[in-house]
Amino acid sequence: MTDDRLTIGKRSFGSRFILGSGKYSLDLIEAAVRNAGAEIITLALRRAQTGTENILDHIPPGVTILPNTSGARNADEAVRIARLSRECGCGDFVKVEIMRDSKYLLPDNQETVRATQMLSDEGFTVLPYMYPDLNVARDLVSAGAAAVMPLGAPIGTNKGLCTKEFIRILIDEIDLPIIVDAGIGRPSQACEAMEMGCAAVMANTAVATAGDIPLMAEAFRDAISAGRKAYLSGLGMVSDRARASSPLTGFLRD
Amino acid sequence: MIDPMVYLDGMERTDTDLMDRVLSASSSYRPEAFTGRDVSRALDSSSPDLEDLGALLSPAAEGLIEEMAQRAMEETRKHFGNSVSMFTPLYISNYCDNRCIYCGFNRDNDIHRARLDYEEIEREMDAIAATGLEEVLILTGESRRMSDPEYIGEACRIASKRFRVVGLEVYPMNSSDYAYLHRCGADFVTVFQETYDPETYGRMHLGGCKRIMPYRFNAQERAVRGGMRGVGFGALLGLGDFRRDAFATAMHAGEIQRRYPHAEIAFSCPRLRPIVNDSSVNPGDVHETQLLQVICAYRLYAPYAGITISSRERAGFRDNVIMIAATKISAGVDVGIGGHSSSEDKGDGQFEISDGRTVPEIFEAIKSAGLQPVMSDYIYT
Numbered sequence: 001m002t003d004d005r006l007t008i009g010k011r012s013f014g015s016r017f018i019l020g021s022g023k024y025s026l027d028l029i030e031a032a033v034r035n036a037g038a039e040i041i042t043l044a045l046r047r048a049q050t051g052t053e054n055i056l057d058h059i060p061p062g063v064t065i066l067p068n069t070s071g072a073r074n075a076d077e078a079v080r081i082a083r084l085s086r087e088c089g090c091g092d093f094v095k096v097e098i099m100r101d102s103k104y105l106l107p108d109n110q111e112t113v114r115a116t117q118m119l120s121d122e123g124f125t126v127l128p129y130m131y132p133d134l135n136v137a138r139d140l141v142s143a144g145a146a147a148v149m150p151l152g153a154p155i156g157t158n159k160g161l162c163t164k165e166f167i168r169i170l171i172d173e174i175d176l177p178i179i180v181d182a183g184i185g186r187p188s189q190a191c192e193a194m195e196m197g198c199a200a201v202m203a204n205t206a207v208a209t210a211g212d213i214p215l216m217a218e219a220f221r222d223a224i225s226a227g228r229k230a231y232l233s234g235l236g237m238v239s240d241r242a243r244a245s246s247p248l249t250g251f252l253r254d
Numbered sequence: 255m256i257d258p259m260v261y262l263d264g265m266e267r268t269d270t271d272l273m274d275r276v277l278s279a280s281s282s283y284r285p286e287a288f289t290g291r292d293v294s295r296a297l298d299s300s301s302p303d304l305e306d307l308g309a310l311l312s313p314a315a316e317g318l319i320e321e322m323a324q325r326a327m328e329e330t331r332k333h334f335g336n337s338v339s340m341f342t343p344l345y346i347s348n349y350c351d352n353r354c355i356y357c358g359f360n361r362d363n364d365i366h367r368a369r370l371d372y373e374e375i376e377r378e379m380d381a382i383a384a385t386g387l388e389e390v391l392i393l394t395g396e397s398r399r400m401s402d403p404e405y406i407g408e409a410c411r412i413a414s415k416r417f418r419v420v421g422l423e424v425y426p427m428n429s430s431d432y433a434y435l436h437r438c439g440a441d442f443v444t445v446f447q448e449t450y451d452p453e454t455y456g457r458m459h460l461g462g463c464k465r466i467m468p469y470r471f472n473a474q475e476r477a478v479r480g481g482m483r484g485v486g487f488g489a490l491l492g493l494g495d496f497r498r499d500a501f502a503t504a505m506h507a508g509e510i511q512r513r514y515p516h517a518e519i520a521f522s523c524p525r526l527r528p529i530v531n532d533s534s535v536n537p538g539d540v541h542e543t544q545l546l547q548v549i550c551a552y553r554l555y556a557p558y559a560g561i562t563i564s565s566r567e568r569a570g571f572r573d574n575v576i577m578i579a580a581t582k583i584s585a586g587v588d589v590g591i592g593g594h595s596s597s598e599d600k601g602d603g604q605f606e607i608s609d610g611r612t613v614p615e616i617f618e619a620i621k622s623a624g625l626q627p628v629m630s631d632y633i634y635t
Contacts, residue, residue, distance in 0.1 A: 022337070102519060102558055
């Protein structure tokens with residue numbers, strides 16, 4: 001288990017829990033990161049450039065910042081935000097988020113493919129947030145993505161793995177890390193995603209809106225770790241029927 | 255007197271039946287027809303429809319205000335987490351061409367009129383920026399003559415050098431004007447419809463361009479077409495039947511979101527204060543319970559929408575409403591002309607405020623509620 005690491009682009013990580021940083025009181029971010037054991041934290045650049053209480057001051061050193069392009073409505077805006085983030089010293093990692101729907105905040109897959117291509121051409125390590133669609137995922141691979149981040153359910157809903165069957169197809173067919181993003185509301189759902197073979201889980205709302213934020217961060221850490229171990233060890237078979245103790249074909253051994 | 259339903263020359267017409275549909279739905283809305291059971295069903299709905307909205311705004315829902323607040327808080331946290339945005343309004347001119355019988359800026363009112371020149375606007379904005387705020391809302395009285403788009407545009411340019419988000423609350427314009435102001439740095443437009451009842455609208459707005467109801471109604475659509483990122487809606491609750499007006503406001507906003515899914519949507523919830531604190535006096539009275547009911551109904555019907563809570567309301571009410579449903583709060587408010595950089599206003603205000611707390615005081619109030627003050631939620635790239 002000790003060498004089981006998550007590799008994204010040229011970097012590798014010991015933790016498979018990506019923590020969101022929006023929706024929090026900033027004072028709690030440090031404790032949440034620590035208890036989550038998280039090595040990657042996302043950051044909305046639109047929130048990071050503020051003169052009062054900069055979120056960057058609350059992120060512990062050594063944690064990789066994954067800036068996102070939230071607020072972008074098309075690929076060109078996403079590219080400009082990513083460039084700005086690199087200029088701000090946030091590194092080359094970028095999570096592409098493009099939404100042109102203010103109600104459900106569902107990602108725009110077409111624009112996401114376009115932004116992924118432009119950003120990977122510019123040397124970014126691109127993690128695109130997407131609606132789980134196999135053809136789009138393949139296009140993202142061709143466009144140079146470093147991981148694929150399908151949504152489990154609409155962002156903020158805590159509804160869990162509503163898109164489970166489609167994410168399973170991505171896990172089976174795509175050679176990049178599949179990281180479930182959005183919709184994960186409980187540690188048990190994060191565990192389920194990891195058991196299926198997801199490479200990592202990202203959660204924000206579920207932790208940020210918990211009664212005890214650091215404790216919930218810890219619960220997610222444990223659930224993700226348990227799910228990963230279960231995946232690596234090979235889950236037992238599940239059958240809908242009982243196994244007959246005298247199988248019909250027993251006579252063949254007579 | 256001019257027919258309030260007929261466009262004047264030069265007013266851009268919007269080819270849509272939206273106003274007819276909203277007015278027809280709100281005029282057939284019968285708040286008294288709903289029961290507690292209807293309200294409970296609306297509270298259980300994962301995506302409330304117009305029928306549910308009607309129930310949530312009905313008198314029957316007042317008895318379930320605690321349940322409404324709980325559900326509203328749940329939705330607010332899901333969509334906005336702990337974030338509460340801060341901003342301040344800046345009045346740059348109080349000249350007005352309209353004759354609205356309830357408004358302090360009424361052109362017939364003998365008040366001190368003033369219009370800031372560009373240097374004064376710079377001084378005011380410097381003073382506001384020094385408080386740490388990164389979002390400013392530019393307001394004028396509704397006089398195109400005394401505050402034309404070029405003047406407002408220059409104010410937007412000055413603002414965008416000092417603030418990350420610039421909003422507008424000015425008279426309705428054509429989409430080409432909105433496009434110009436967007437190029438000057440503004441990206442959010444709020445227009446208050448005041449009331450959606452045509453008869454009351456005509457009775458309250460006696461003169462000026464504001465008298466033309468459909469031009470005002472379609473302002474948000476023109477603003478979005480002009481390239482604005484988002485638009486705000488609001489009825490002045492208590493001017494007409496507040497339940498019906500709130501119903502129409504929510505429907506109006508929801509329909510614009512459907513038509514322009516990329517546009518961000520927000521509500522403001524100003525009210526005319528009841529003069530006597532007795533609910534038996536006037537069915538149009540909007541007490542704090544009713545105001546909270548409206549705010550919660552907006553949140554449940556449009557959980558994705560921003561809600562701004564005005565400094566017309568007292569501090570205690572505002573501090574509680576940001577826990578439940580509001581996502582944006584003004585701070586360090588001066589509704590006169592020129593009071594941010596000088597101890598005396600050059601011109602009189604439109605109304606009186608109840609919460610005069612400074613930016614640091616509101617900042618601390620947000621934090622002590624366990625919430626996170628957000629100074630800017632957008633980057634121009």
